[in-house]
Amino acid sequence: MDSPQIAPAPAGAAALVRDVKKRRTFAIISHPDAGKTTLTEKLLLFGGAIQMAGTVKAKKSGKFATSDWMAVEQERGISVASSVMQFSYDDCVFNLLDTPGHKDFSEDTYRVLTAVDAAIMVVDAAKGVEEQTIKLLEVCRMRNTPIITFINKMDREVREPLELLDEIESILKIHCAPVTWPIGMGKRFQGVYHLEREEILRFKAGEENAGQAFESLQGLGETKLRELFPLEADTLLGEIELVRGAGVGFSLEEFLAGKQTPVFFGSGINNFGVREVLAALADWAPSPLAREAVERVVEPTEPKFTGFVFKIQANMDPNHRDRIAFFRVCSGRYSPGMKVRHRRTGRDMKIANAVVFMANERARMDDAVAGDIIGIHNHGQLQIGDTLTEGENLQFKGIPYFAPELFSKPRLRDPLRAKQLNKGLLELGEEGAVQVFEPFADNVLLIGAVGPLQFEIVAHRLRTEYGVEATFENAGIYTARWVTCPDAAHLAEFTKTNSLKLGRDVDGNLVYLADTRVNLQMAQERWPKVAFHDTREHGQLLGQSA
Ligand code: G4P
Numbered sequence: 001m002d003s004p005q006i007a008p009a010p011a012g013a014a015a016l017v018r019d020v021k022k023r024r025t026f027a028i029i030s031h032p033d034a035g036k037t038t039l040t041e042k043l044l045l046f047g048g049a050i051q052m053a054g055t056v057k058a059k060k061s062g063k064f065a066t067s068d069w070m071a072v073e074q075e076r077g078i079s080v081a082s083s084v085m086q087f088s089y090d091d092c093v094f095n096l097l098d099t100p101g102h103k104d105f106s107e108d109t110y111r112v113l114t115a116v117d118a119a120i121m122v123v124d125a126a127k128g129v130e131e132q133t134i135k136l137l138e139v140c141r142m143r144n145t146p147i148i149t150f151i152n153k154m155d156r157e158v159r160e161p162l163e164l165l166d167e168i169e170s171i172l173k174i175h176c177a178p179v180t181w182p183i184g185m186g187k188r189f190q191g192v193y194h195l196e197r198e199e200i201l202r203f204k205a206g207e208e209n210a211g212q213a214f215e216s217l218q219g220l221g222e223t224k225l226r227e228l229f230p231l232e233a234d235t236l237l238g239e240i241e242l243v244r245g246a247g248v249g250f251s252l253e254e255f256l257a258g259k260q261t262p263v264f265f266g267s268g269i270n271n272f273g274v275r276e277v278l279a280a281l282a283d284w285a286p287s288p289l290a291r292e293a294v295e296r297v298v299e300p301t302e303p304k305f306t307g308f309v310f311k312i313q314a315n316m317d318p319n320h321r322d323r324i325a326f327f328r329v330c331s332g333r334y335s336p337g338m339k340v341r342h343r344r345t346g347r348d349m350k351i352a353n354a355v356v357f358m359a360n361e362r363a364r365m366d367d368a369v370a371g372d373i374i375g376i377h378n379h380g381q382l383q384i385g386d387t388l389t390e391g392e393n394l395q396f397k398g399i400p401y402f403a404p405e406l407f408s409k410p411r412l413r414d415p416l417r418a419k420q421l422n423k424g425l426l427e428l429g430e431e432g433a434v435q436v437f438e439p440f441a442d443n444v445l446l447i448g449a450v451g452p453l454q455f456e457i458v459a460h461r462l463r464t465e466y467g468v469e470a471t472f473e474n475a476g477i478y479t480a481r482w483v484t485c486p487d488a489a490h491l492a493e494f495t496k497t498n499s500l501k502l503g504r505d506v507d508g509n510l511v512y513l514a515d516t517r518v519n520l521q522m523a524q525e526r527w528p529k530v531a532f533h534d535t536r537e538h539g540q541l542l543g544q545s546a
Pocket residue numbers: 030031032033034035036037038039057059060101152153154155156266267268269270
């Protein structure tokens with residue numbers, strides 16, 4: 001096992017400020033197949049975290065795929081789980097948080113996006129803006145996350161660049177500031193013109209390693225351009241004039257406010273354009289931002305350690321059968337063996353062997369500052385949204401649970417396995433793999449999900465991890481709402497009257513389980529003082545009374 005790339009830094013306030021400034025914590029968002037895995041791999045290649053392309057994903061060769069942790073996702077070739085990879089480039093330390101591409105795991109993706117400070121949006125140049133991209137961008141919008149756009153697959157016959165930018169602007173409602181501009185496409189893809197540096201980066205297909213530099217032709221006049229690209233020059237010059245004429249130069253301020261996205265064209269599979277995206281992340285993306293807690297705002301350079309759990313994952317590695325809590329450091333410095341306060345339980349705990357994730361392995365984490373993600377071994381004590389501090393009572397905000405849209409009840413093949421079933425479901429609920437409810441009127445747990453694939457994953461994990469064969473049948477429930485009321489006596493009356501429709505979630509919150517939309521409406525009309533929430537945040541309730 002390699003040691004972590006990032007050497008421990010000296011203690012002290014100045015060192016902390018210096019190290020925090022270097023951090024860039026980001027995710028890649030895209031519709032499946034746009035090229036997210038390919039780009040991830042190329043970024044890691046440039047960052048020196050992997051030596052060989054094909055390490056992250058080796059679908060064809062049948063090798064184990066690093067970012068695809070679970071057998072189920074390998075079978076399906078989709079990315080179910082999220083993972084974290086750290087690499088360095090150009091004096092910056094990058095934390096790349098992988099997000100599941102499949103829409104059934106959107107809740108998981110949402111939580112991962114709460115832990116990043118920037119995102120790269122990959123768009124397939126042949127397909128343009130696709131459904132999942134729209135949804136993911138909406139999520140980024142909620143926190144005004146700065147977005148860098150990479151328009152991929154220019155080595156194919158794709159759509160016109162102007163048309164693509166138009167589509168991004170009109171559908172995603174974000175201004176585009178092209179930084180590079182493509183010269184030709186498909187077999188005639190010649191490279192890009194860097195609008196800011198007035199430089200041509202020439203494309204060469206099939207470059208497989210990061211060491212090969214691209215030909216860069218600076219200060220070209222029109223005559224030379226026509227000589228070099230006789231077939232493309234007219235279009236290129238016309239388009240450049242149009243883009244320049246539109247006057248949408250890159251504005252750092254607009255980018256940081258999430259209003260404008262710098263756009264890069266390239267071909268991930270050929271390594272082309274990836275370096276420019278990485279440079280944009282290093283130069284423009286924010287270093288770790290201040291985070292809001294219920295009590296106050298926490299600055300990343302504060303000396304005391306704080307952070308929150310945004311994901312829990314089991315079976316990251318078949319050789320380590322454990323659960324890992326993914327924890328984003330928000331301030332201070334992590335050191336092995338440090339003692340922290342677990343805000344939810346009020347207990348102190350020791351973080352002994354936190355891990356950092358490299359491309360295809362994990363290593364012991366020796367030092368971490370704001371923006372870094374550490375993996376904490378967890379035996380059920382940590383839950384999604386939990387805050388850890390060096391003593392202060394803080395609860396970070398912004399880790400949501402959404403009311404599920406699908407509900408089912410497990411049916412056991414062997415009724416004697418009920419205890420194992422319940423244990424498994426409750427643990428999977430704590431992990432956030434599904435939502436688990438305990439209805440008052442029934443001793444069978446109810447499972448809620450956003451997408452049907454989640455049920456399959458749960459069935460698979462129950463079988464492989466808990467030795468329980470279970471199938472899932474429709475529970476006949478339309479939706480769930482978290483219920484609150486400031487008047488305790490009124491809430492008690494509501495609970496008594498509606499006990500057949502009520503239950504609790506894994507955190508003990510009261511939930512109303514409506515079998516139809518009409519039923520929910522009627523309950524809301526009859527109990528106007530009771531609030532019905534469609535989202536809940538860890539540690540507090542929020543959301544619309546919908
Ligand atoms: P995803 O994670 O967003 O789902 O996309 P992924 O990187 O797996 O890419 C989807 C497909 O697009 C892959 O082909 C990949 O090789 C291809 N691809 C990615 N970038 C480019 C590019 O710049 N140009 C071209 N022409 N293709 C690109 P596949 O056949 O589905 O998978 P594989 O067997 O090649 O891995």
